[in-house]
Amino acid sequence: MKIAVIILAAGKSVRFGSNKLLFQINGKPMFQTTLERYINLKAEYDIYFVTSHEQIAAEVEKKYKNVNIVINKNPEYGISYSIKLGLEHAQNYEFYLFSVCDQPYMKFETVDSFISEFLKSGFGIGSVSYENELYNPVIFNKKYVPELINLSGDRGGKKVALSHADDIFRYNISDKKELMDIDYPQDK
Numbered sequence: 001m002k003i004a005v006i007i008l009a010a011g012k013s014v015r016f017g018s019n020k021l022l023f024q025i026n027g028k029p030m031f032q033t034t035l036e037r038y039i040n041l042k043a044e045y046d047i048y049f050v051t052s053h054e055q056i057a058a059e060v061e062k063k064y065k066n067v068n069i070v071i072n073k074n075p076e077y078g079i080s081y082s083i084k085l086g087l088e089h090a091q092n093y094e095f096y097l098f099s100v101c102d103q104p105y106m107k108f109e110t111v112d113s114f115i116s117e118f119l120k121s122g123f124g125i126g127s128v129s130y131e132n133e134l135y136n137p138v139i140f141n142k143k144y145v146p147e148l149i150n151l152s153g154d155r156g157g158k159k160v161a162l163s164h165a166d167d168i169f170r171y172n173i174s175d176k177k178e179l180m181d182i183d184y185p186q187d188k
Contacts, residue, residue: 003115003139004093005038005045006086008079009101010052010072021056025104031056034101035064037108041115045097048090050082078154087145095119096145098157099137106178111137114171123169125161128179132170134158135179 009021009031021031028036031051038047048068051057052075060067070089072082083098090096097115099106110128114137118126124141127134138157140148147160161168173179 002093003045003095004090005047005097007049007099008082010075010082030104033104041112048086050086079156080151097139102181121169124167126169129170130176
């Protein structure tokens with residue numbers, strides 16, 4: 001099964017006060033922790049890294065040869081624009097996994113198991129969840145691409161997922177820390 005992993009890393013980090021993707025977590029910049037999580041999965045997937053940060057794009061290009069870099073020149077258009085750019089570059093896949101870049105505590109074992117269980121489930125949408133609440137990462141079958149392309153503003157794929165609640169596979173995890181987004185320096 002062809003799966004494209006689209007990592008969304010184009011935010012402006014306004015609440016953080018500086019580029020949070022460069023913030024060190026366990027001795028590595030946050031963007032690198034996220035990227036390596038997907039590079040180290042058991043199966044190989046095509047990875048698309050959507051960013052508005054030239055410095056990060058240059059580092060990714062230099063260090064990770066098999067990662068497709070997608071530059072978002074308009075991050076002010078919101079996360080929906082990054083989703084569209086990722087989908088424009090990652091065409092002809094059966095499934096699209098979207099991951100935000102500011103969840104440094106998500107374990108690669110969790111993601112690996114989530115993908116495996118989702119593919120066995122027969123559902124068209126999969127989401128890591130905690131107490132049945134939907135979180136990232138999220139996987140969409142290609143049949144949902146038109147709806148994802150039509151998102152606007154700072155709205156992500158959750159809107160599409162919730163409008164198809166009967167087609168969602170929830171992969172419940174027990175450690176909520178894995179789902180933690182880093183939005184402020186004190187969140188670490």
